[in-house]
Amino acid sequence: MKLSSREKSILMRVPLIGAGDETATARFMEALTAVTVPPRQILFRDGEIAEHLFCVLNGYVRLYRLSKDGREADVRICGPGDTFNECLIFGADRYHYNAQAVENCTLARFELSRIRALIDEEPNVAKAVVQCLSNSLVRTMDCVANDRLQTATQRVANYLIKQGPGSATSYSLRLPFQKSVLAGKLGLAPEALSRAFSSLRESGVIVRGRIIQVNDIGALKQI
């Protein structure tokens, strides 16, 4: 399968792939298999033998775990440019979560064994892996802390701030996925997300479909 130029440029910007020298990047590019998956397709399941590292090129993928009674909890939502399963390169030999495409997705898939071989030849790749893992770890720790410290409304406000341009006191953004996905990402039931949005209305947040208008970042930061 052939990659579009957009997809190639995403890959080149992924830290893991574009960070090393040209030969390392080339080795990555020749090792990948492009796959497309329909909405709700399961990529792999918790407990299966781990075979692949993935990079999302298009669409979104949910990484989630199941409780004994069948409830689901997302541990991460991956979008274009995100890689996942770096923790399996020199870690456990089985997946530690389920992965499901949220919508139509295209992904780059790499065999873990080839990545391992590549690392042995290119020490810089190991550094890039360390960087990826460090970022993932920090973000996941943030997630634990936020879950334990913040209310639903605060989590949503936080999300809007992080997505914002950083400058500008007001802006609008379009959610890249359904609200139910955002709810899962924030560890909320969809209803709780909806209520959080409506309680943010009095802080100048206007929601219409996937479009969210933020009128006053300062107000959000104070919540």
Added chain:
Amino acid sequence: MKLSSREKSILMRVPLIGAGDETATARFMEALTAVTVPPRQILFRDGEIAEHLFCVLNGYVRLYRLSKDGREADVRICGPGDTFNECLIFGADRYHYNAQAVENCTLARFELSRIRALIDEEPNVAKAVVQCLSNSLVRTMDCVANDRLQTATQRVANYLIKQGPGSATSYSLRLPFQKSVLAGKLGLAPEALSRAFSSLRESGVIVRGRIIQVNDIGALKQI
């Protein structure tokens, strides 16, 4: 400061240090500074420039974050043999959490810059770092999932199962720290931990001080 033989043997068993060849291990041993800290001492604070990687030799260290209103949430409890701050080797240049000694602690401290230099010379150390980070990441993701899926009682039962010998249907164990620390580790208020223990009584869990008697693992696993 001089290390006891117990402390040396802990260090040798730490994956990061003992995994590589002998020269790498020796480099670690000569790079370390041993420090002892009194209870409640802060090792570093969130946002400060990151300087050190740590390995706990004795006692326990809390890694935690603060909310804007001053509440604390633990992201990890580190005991003898645990290392922390690997995520700063090739990651951010500032700490992402506070670290506080829970009791009298002895720690091995390494300058991050020396670890970086060591990695450049010994590629195997990079692999060990990847392994450490992978384990941390998986455990932290477990934490997110458990926080979102499990009740207080389930989390405590889970902890007792993980600490158990794995074999034997009944056993007793001694908590290595105060109950309030365990509560924080599990993301609970101390009162909630207490209530969880008393609701586990009917599943054959008997608590007397720090000693916990588990009569029926099977019953715990079903909760």
Added chain:
DNA sequence: CGAGCTATTGAAGCAGATCAACGGGGGTGG
């Protein structure tokens, strides 16, 4: 234009946090 899914809103239930009071155990000082 209609069918089915997504999102919102209301009402009820529950889990855990918080506040307050009490009991007990361990450590310290006498």
Added chain:
DNA sequence: CCACCCCCGTTGATCTGCTTCAATAGCTCG
């Protein structure tokens, strides 16, 4: 060694926030 005291842990009561269930409204896509 004993006694005291402080702090940890427990228990009860209340409160808040989120989930769950249910019904309705709005989108989107055939």
